[in-house]
Amino acid sequence: MALVSAALFMEILDGTIITTALPAMAHTFGTTPVALDIGVSAYLLTVGVFVPASSWVADRFGARHVFAAAIALFTLASALCGMATGPTMFVLLRIVQGMAGALMVPVGRLVVMRLTARDKLVETLAALIWPALIAPVIGPPLGGLITQLFGWRWIFYFNLPLGVIALGACLWLIPDVRETARRFDWAGFAYCSTGLFALQLGLERAPRHADPVALGLTLGGTILVVALVRHLLRVRHPLIDLGAWRVTTFRVASRGGSLTRIAVNAGPFLLPLMLQAGYGFSAFHAGLFVLTLFVGDFTMKGFVTRILRRFGHRPVLVVNGFACALSLAAMALITPALPLPLVVVILVAHGLVRSLEFTSLTTLAFADIDRDAMGDASGLYNTAMLLSGAAGITLAATAVHAGGALIRLVPHLPLAGPGGDYRVAFLLVAVVALLGQIDALRLPRGAGDTLTT
Template identity: 50%
Template sequence: MSQTTTAAQAPLADGALRWIPFLVAAAFFMENLDATVITTALPQMAASFGVAPARLSIGMSAYMLALAVFIPVSGWLADRFGPRRVFCSAIVVFTLASLLCGLCTSLWQFTAARILQGLGGAMMVPVGRLVVLRNTQRKDLVRAIATITWPGLVAPVIGPPVGGLITTWLSWHWIFLLNVPLGVIAWLAALRLIRGDGAQSRPFDVFGFVSSGIGCSAVMMGLEAASHQPVAPLWVGGLLLAGLAALAVTVWHMRRVGNPLVDLSALRIPTFAVTIVGGSLFRIAIGSAPFLLPLMFQLAFGLSAVQSGMLMLALFAGNLCMKPATSWIMRRFGFRNVLVGNGLLVAVGFAACAGLMPNTPLAIIAAVLFFGGLCRSMQFTALNTIGFADVPQARMTGATTLFSVFQQMNAGMGIAFGALALRIAEVVHGQVAGTPGVSEFHLAFGLVALIALLAVGDSLLLARNAGAEVSGPTPAEATIANQSRRTSR
């Protein structure tokens, strides 16, 4: 073996291992925040570009489509060029695209820059997760996954108020320009911390790339169109059917070829299948909350945007407060018990939102949201950790890519389902048009609670010791094991 190859495959320094999850979490946070912080800046951006605010949706759609198209290819790039090179390059692309977004003077310039930014984000998320999973021991996986999970929970909650503050006190350009120093710091840290970068050559699956790109794009466009009012049923239905058909062809193709773009074999592992099937339902339910809650507070309860934003921070507080306890809880009760028991509490949290009234004291509303933040943080970490608990290193690239594809699509599904649930509630209550009221929001949250309840179903099928290699045996299991060892002596 040559000296170059040996150096490329050198392991990470022991001191760096502890900091890599924080580096990846920071990159994830930058990407997730950027996807949500823009919403409150749309009116000012539209005025700057000289277009109607509704036309700015093309910039947001372009970003989502770039993610949908290029996430499936991230695994192949990581294998071909090495995770270190791809992750560092993704940070550079995302940072450069952020600078271009901040310098744009027209809608079309902004759209092109957002596509480039989506390309960087598509590489950053799955490859960053792969870097963590490849360089984390099983016993430390719970802590590492808990660290890189919080950006997906926190960014959608604090994104809109942060965007409002930046737009009010500075200008919309700084939403993107602030990514530049952060990106430079992240890039330097990645070069310093990440060492090993073994690469392997395998053929590029052109058909899989094209078909998955068409399928994911059509589904994302259909979900985005479904979240708009009024809904165009034929257009939405046509996009979703076309996308699902293309994805079905993609799955058929990838199961037949020797070197598929995405290895689907990890779906045969029960613990990974849970985070895809039940995990998708859970993420859809969770993704509807940042859409439905602010609407209910402002349209049905008559609260101001500031009051609504402050209440949403209670979710953020719950997420952070649960984080230190996640490892202990999973070791104490085991993955299966946590996924089932805490999953039921998530459904209870949504049902509690359906019981809130305009005259409910703000402290009680905040307490309900804080409780929901605690439960959803626990469930996110448990699902994300058990999903990779039994995946061998040989399948890790395909598993992380597949997980990222579903995670991105679930985010769009959450918003679309929230809009659909609200529309169903309006139809049930005979409200054809107008502003939804308290009863409509209550029914919508009832439907979300039902989805969260259904998400618990496949967790019941897990073995009682599922993921024990990662979480460690529960006290009861440890007692049984000790008794068994004493008996064998």
């Protein structure tokens, strides 16, 4: 499990760690940071495209072989990224890295879920959640620190010894778990890959360029995803079996849970922008505030299992979901005039509740899934998580624009003033988090008890 957690941390970290290194990389390549931003997008988009096929690949070739090959390819691509001599070479290698990451983490997680006894699944999934919470937060400041001390190429070189150790551990520890592989659904993969690529690209572009291209990509991607669902329901051997969607706990965690995740994912994006663009904080000081979320995330890690076993999934999700919305709304109170201890309390509290929320949703999703259906359910859930991450950034940017428009319309609004558009945005994001609680309220009593009793 530690190996899979480390792989998850490394894969997610590589998605954000280069953001603060882009100026230095652009200087090396003789281009602009904006032009190199595609290196971040290419990695994340590639991960999203190939994740749905990861379960089939694991069943076809064996989990240990696929996991080991993915680690080796990810490590090699990382080393070559550090040796890149130009932007084109760098972007192509990031695509290769994304392909490896798309197989490395889902396959590792699938092995853990298939081998873990149901009464131990809460503890196991809780351990697999925290890298997904922490890596995006510490990635940018860590990338900036490595770039300043050693140069940007070492962001990728540091993966080399870690990858070699992980590869050895994989060959030693990971069993060759596999199920009977069905025939590969090429049509489903075509729908899925093009639809998810267009949808993610549209969601990623919208915050920076709210233009017809972003709208067309988002709309076209949505249409292709709808066509994908119809295709998966009709064919005999679908790329992903949608049977998990008929399970109430999985459906609630994926549908209402995605709304909550979208809102919560918007928080770490909005906070540094509000502090820098709204209040004039330096990037360093804004980063310190964002890192405060990590304190809450890490603290909650030791209490999640006991809380879920004591109260059950439904009460925790209902109460904690409202707490997530409240803590997001409380961030609208953060101003330079607010005493620092109160700011820290708000941020740590949000870190606590978001950690509990993400773990509760993930464990609930797989509470009633049969072991032989874990592969399809995992692929479906991982895809929803990826889309909610991209949609969170889009929601944040849209909420800021809406906040600015509202302040211009009502100039005497109490939140008007420096940073006012961001403060209103936090309130709007909190409303989206509240909408995610509709499904939680509909959960039957005792939902998820198969894991906690």
